[in-house]
Structures are given as C-alpha cells and as structure tokens.
Amino acid sequence: MTHNFDLVIIGGGILGTSISYFLSFLNKTKEIAIIEQAHNVAFHTSGRNTGKVHAPYLYNPEKKKMFAKTSFNGYEMWEEYSKLKNLPFKKDGVIEVAFDEKGHKVLEKYLKWGKQNGLQDNDIKLMEKNELKKIEPEIKCESALYVYKDGSTDYSKLTNAVIKDSTDNGIKLLTNTKVTQIKKIKNKWKIMLDNEHEIFANYIINAAGGESIDIAHKMGIAKKFTDVHFRGEYWKAPKEYSNLTKTSVYSVPEYPDYPFLDPHWIIRVDGSCEIGPNAVPVFSPYGYNKVENIKEFIPKLLEMLNSGARKAIFDKQFQELAINEIQSSMSKSKMINRVRRFLPKIDVEKITEKGTAGIRSSVINEKGQFVPDVILEEDSMSFHILNYNSPGATGALPFSAHVVNHLNKQGLFQSESSDAQCGPWRFSKIIEKMAL
Numbered sequence: 001m002t003h004n005f006d007l008v009i010i011g012g013g014i015l016g017t018s019i020s021y022f023l024s025f026l027n028k029t030k031e032i033a034i035i036e037q038a039h040n041v042a043f044h045t046s047g048r049n050t051g052k053v054h055a056p057y058l059y060n061p062e063k064k065k066m067f068a069k070t071s072f073n074g075y076e077m078w079e080e081y082s083k084l085k086n087l088p089f090k091k092d093g094v095i096e097v098a099f100d101e102k103g104h105k106v107l108e109k110y111l112k113w114g115k116q117n118g119l120q121d122n123d124i125k126l127m128e129k130n131e132l133k134k135i136e137p138e139i140k141c142e143s144a145l146y147v148y149k150d151g152s153t154d155y156s157k158l159t160n161a162v163i164k165d166s167t168d169n170g171i172k173l174l175t176n177t178k179v180t181q182i183k184k185i186k187n188k189w190k191i192m193l194d195n196e197h198e199i200f201a202n203y204i205i206n207a208a209g210g211e212s213i214d215i216a217h218k219m220g221i222a223k224k225f226t227d228v229h230f231r232g233e234y235w236k237a238p239k240e241y242s243n244l245t246k247t248s249v250y251s252v253p254e255y256p257d258y259p260f261l262d263p264h265w266i267i268r269v270d271g272s273c274e275i276g277p278n279a280v281p282v283f284s285p286y287g288y289n290k291v292e293n294i295k296e297f298i299p300k301l302l303e304m305l306n307s308g309a310r311k312a313i314f315d316k317q318f319q320e321l322a323i324n325e326i327q328s329s330m331s332k333s334k335m336i337n338r339v340r341r342f343l344p345k346i347d348v349e350k351i352t353e354k355g356t357a358g359i360r361s362s363v364i365n366e367k368g369q370f371v372p373d374v375i376l377e378e379d380s381m382s383f384h385i386l387n388y389n390s391p392g393a394t395g396a397l398p399f400s401a402h403v404v405n406h407l408n409k410q411g412l413f414q415s416e417s418s419d420a421q422c423g424p425w426r427f428s429k430i431i432e433k434m435a436l
Contacts, residue, residue, distance in 0.1 A: 005031045005172075008191060008201040010179055010215055012036025013046040014155055014393050015385060016207035017163045018400035024169030025422040026404065032171050033201075034163075035193070037178040042159035044286065045209050046393060048358030050266045050274075052094070052248065053078055053151035054391040057114030057124060064373055068117040070395025070402070073433050077397045078153060080424050085161045087154070088269045093247045094150040095132070097141035097342050103252040107145045114147065123149035138244050138345050152248075152269040155393045165423060179208075182218045189381065203412060205403075206384040210285025210361040216384045222377050224366045225386065226307035229285050232277030233329055234266070234355030235336060237346070241273055244343060251342060255321060263338035274355045275339045275346070278328040285361050311368025363387035383407065401430040 007023070009016045012034055020034045038044065056071040082089035098104045107126055114124045125146045132144045167173050174193070181192035182204070189201045206215045210229060216222040237244075249265040266274045284296040304313060312318050328335040333348045340346050363371045363386055375386040383403070392399075401422075419428045 002198060002200060003033075004188075004200045005033045005202070007032045007203045007205065008189070008199070009034040009205045009207055011206070011208035011212070012038070012041040012159075012163070012173070012175065013044065013207065013209045014042060014159045014162070014396045015046075015209070015388055015400065016205075017041055017159050017166060018396040019205060019207060019403055020166040020171045021162050021397075022401050022404045022422055022427065024166045024171045025420045026408070026427060028170065033174055033199070034166070034171060035174045035177050035179060035191075037176070039176050040160075041163045041173075041175070042156045045358055045360065046159050047156035048356050049155060049390075049393060050248075050264070051152050051154055051269050052266075052394070053089070053153055054394045055094070055114065055119060055123065055147045055150040056117035056391075057096075057110045057119060057145070057147055059113060059117060059391075061113055061116040066374065066399070066402075067391060067395060068113075069434055070399040071391045072118045073398040073430070074391070074395040075149065075151065077425065077430075078158065078394070079151065081158070081161070081397070082153060084424055087157050087161060088152075090152045090269050091149070092152050092267065093146065093148045095136065095139065095245075095247055095249045096145040096147065096252060097139060097249060098143045098252050099141055099341070101142075104143045106252045107143055110145055119147075119149060123147065136245050136247075136249075138343055139249060140342050140344055150248075152267070154269055179215065179218075182215070184219075184381070187381075202381070204382045206382065206386075207388075209388070210359060212384065212386050212388070213361070213363060216377065216386060219382055219384075221379065221382065221384055222375070222386060224308070225363050225371070225375065226303060226309045227361045227363050227387075228304065228309055228312070229282045229287060229359050229361045230279040230325075231282045231287060231329075231357055231359050232279055233335075233357045234274040234276030235332065235351045236353040236355045237273035237275060238350050238352075240350070241346065242267075242271060244273070244345065249342060251338075255317075263335075263341075265339050265343055275336055275351065276355065277358070278325045278335055279360070280325050280329045281322050282359065285359055287359060288357055307364070308366040308368045309364045312364050312370070315368070360389055361387075362389065398430055398434050401427065402434050405431050405434075 053075050054071050056068040059068040098107050111126050127144050177193050180195045183190045191199050208215045213227040248267050251262045253262045283293045283300040287293040336348050374388050377384040
C-alpha cells in the first residue's frame with residue numbers, strides 16, 4: 001500500500017532530526033517521516049566532526065547574524081539536553097593562536113565579534129604570549145584568544161537521542177532508504193525510494209547535507225548554485241600527548257574566503273587528541289575512498305564545468321590551495337608540521353594512526369564564489385536548507401526551532417500548540433531568544 005505523509009524530511013543528520021524533534025512536539029496529529037539513506041542517523045557529517053560546541057566568536061554579527069544567534073543559544077541548549085539525557089558534554093574552551101601582527105588583528109576582531117554576539121568578559125580573553133605561556137607552556141605563538149565558553153560533545157550520541165525522542169512522539173524513521181526520484185503530481189510530491197518503492201508527501205523539507213543541492217536540483221530549486229566537496233582528514237595523537245595542552249588549539253585562518261580549514265589540535269570529549277583537518281577536494285559527499293571518487297569523477301566534473309564552479313576551479317589561488325591540500329593528504333609530515341608550528345613538541349614519527357575523515361560540502365554561486373552563509377530556498381510545497389556548515393551542529397536545535405516557527409507562520413504546519421513544551425524547553429522561549 002502506498003503511504004501518504006503530510007511532511008517528509010530528507011536527511012537524518014543532526015539538522016533533519018532536530019527539525020523532526022520540534023515538529024513531533026508541536027504537530028501530534030500530522031503524519032511525518034524522516035528519510036535517511038545510511039543504516040543509522042548521523043552516519044556522515046554529523047557523526048564525523050570534531051564534536052566541538054562552538055562559541056560565536058568566529059561569526060561576523062552583521063553578515064552571519066543567524067549563525068551567531070544559533071551558536072550562542074545552541075551551546076546552552078546542548079548543555080541542558082546532554083545533562084537531561086546523561087550524555088557527554090564538557091566545557092573545555094578553545095584557544096585561537098596568531099603568529100604575527102596580521103593574525104593578532106584578526107584575534108582583536110574575533111574578540112569584538114564574540115562580545116557583540118553575546119559572550120561576556122569572563123567568556124573570552126585576548127592574551128599576549130607570556131600570559132598564555134603561564135597557562136599553556138607548550139604553545140608557541142605571538143598572541144592568543146582564549147575562549148572559555150566553548151565545549152566538546154559527541155554529536156552522534158546527541159543525534160541518536162534526538163531521533164529517539166522524535167520517534168517516541170510518532171515520527172516515522174526510514175533508514176537504509178535513498179531518495180532516487182522526486183516528481184510533483186498535482187498537489188503532492190511523488191518520492192521514489194531505492195528506485196522501487198514510492199511514497200507521497202504534501203510537503204518536503206530538504207535537510208540532506210552533502211546531497212541537499214542535488215535534492216534541490218531534482219525539485220527544480222536553486223539551479224544557479226552548485227557544490228564542491230572537501231574531505232577533512234585527521235591523525236590520532238598517541239596517549240603520551242594527551243596532556244600536551246588543557247584545551248583544543250586553532251590557528252587564525254590564512255585564507256578566510258575559502259573553506260580550507262587551518263590546522264587544529266583537537267581534544268575530543270573522551271580525552272583523545274587529533275591533528276587536522278586538511279581539505280582535500282573530492283567528487284562526492286561520500287568520497288571517503290577512491291572507488292566512490294572515481295565513480296563520481298566524470299558526472300561531478302561535468303556539473304562543475306557547466307556552473308559557476310568553473311570560475312572557482314580555474315582560479316589560480318584555488319588551484320594552488322587544492323594542490324597543497326592534496327599534498328597534505330599524501331604526506332603525513334606536511335600536515336602534522338602545520339600543527340607543529342604552534343606545538344613544536346610533537347614528533348611526526350610518533351603519529352602513526354589515522355583518525356576519522358569527514359566531508360564538508362560548500363556551495364558555489366553563479367559568480368564562482370564560495371557562499372559564506374546558509375541558504376534557505378522555498379516554494380509553496382518545499383523548504384530547502386543548503387550550505388548548512390559549521391557551526392551547524394552547535395546551532396542545530398535553535399536553528400531547527402526557527403525553521404519550524406517559520407513554516408508555522410506560513411500556515412503550512414500550524415501547530416496544535418505553538419507554546420508546547422519540547423523536552424526541557426518551551427517552544428515560544430526558544431523563538432524569543434532567536435528573534436533577530
């Protein structure tokens with residue numbers, strides 16, 4: 001029997017599940033399904049990140065107001081939810097280091113942004129190297145920004161807890177299920193699953209992460225955008241380095257216009273340490289291995305050459321950076337030496353084990369520029385969340401509440417109670433805090 005749903009959410013990452021969470025409390029009578037092609041939620045980007053709960057110091061309060069708001073509120077919400085569910089959450093802070101005057105100016109800017117975005121004086125502090133040396137003797141830099149209100153968690157565990165709450169409230173979860181075709185038939189969407197089964201939906205929310213652009217294109221949306229994928233690789237540090245620093249260390253991005261992340265020293269919530277990531281261009285949002293990349297190479301290349309991405313891939317600086325990142329993937333010492341710049345005590349020979357690789361998908365517009373912010377596209381029967389990158393996991397709960405509130409205001413899913421209690425939070429209070 002063909003199933004009809006009021007709403008289908010495509011994507012079982014931390015975003016799709018968080019949207020389902022709020023809908024499950026607000027719309028008890030609606031038939032809602034969430035579709036995930038992997039065998040479990042948070043299998044890709046949501047479960048393959050550093051687990052950082054980011055303070056909003058990296059986000060321009062004018063240009064990235066939404067991300068700054070969601071990051072600020074998301075920190076407190078994940079802390080509360082983790083406590084409620086007895087899940088790992090550690091307020092361990094982060095240090096951003098600069099090596100010269102140019103980098104120091106960036107730290108001054110981050111300090112200003114952080115305070116504009118809601119951080120207090122005791123949450124964030126700019127330090128000269130001698131002051132930092134007293135706290136972190138192994139870090140070598142000229143100046144540093146110590147952000148105390150930054151945390152670590154396990155987003156895979158959080159996502160699994162969120163989807164359990166959703167399914168307990170009646171949301172249907174379809175795993176091992178790939179959306180292969182979407183067609184509009186009269187006033188409904190016909191969704192083909194695994195090329196053999198079909199379901200119907202009155203409305204679709206596209207929260208498919210690395211595949212969100214492909215899903216949007218299938219539905220005739222966001223045609224002027226394309227995406228490029230970067231695999232971020234890590235190396236695990238041996239146990240002898242577990243007390244090298246008290247907290248994770250980032251360096252000021254050298255190329256802020258590109259999604260090439262500068263090196264990090266990561267301390268995960270379980271105490272293990274990693275070095276990374278790089279940003280190796282790949283041809284699929286699942287391009288963890290050669291087989292997948294070879295399979296997708298020709299179709300992705302053709303798509304890029306016929307879009308704004310063509311300008312990006314022929315840009316000389318982009319090409320140099322891409323080659324640099326590929327070299328860092330092939331050479332362990334090249335990648336680890338990036339972190340040795342601020343943690344010189346690390347011995348390359350002692351780093352022998354690779355960590356988890358994750359893939360970040362970045363959207364390029366018709367001018368060949370990387371889009372810095374989230375893109376929201378909608379029509380009368382669908383809502384698309386594109387380019388939802390860092391601090392995506394940090395802000396997933398308040399951002400999802402914002403999306404659900406937006407749909408409710410459109411009259412699409414008018415809640416039975418817009419002031420429902422959603423786990424530990426009252427929905428109206430979240431929206432109040434998110435007011436821009």
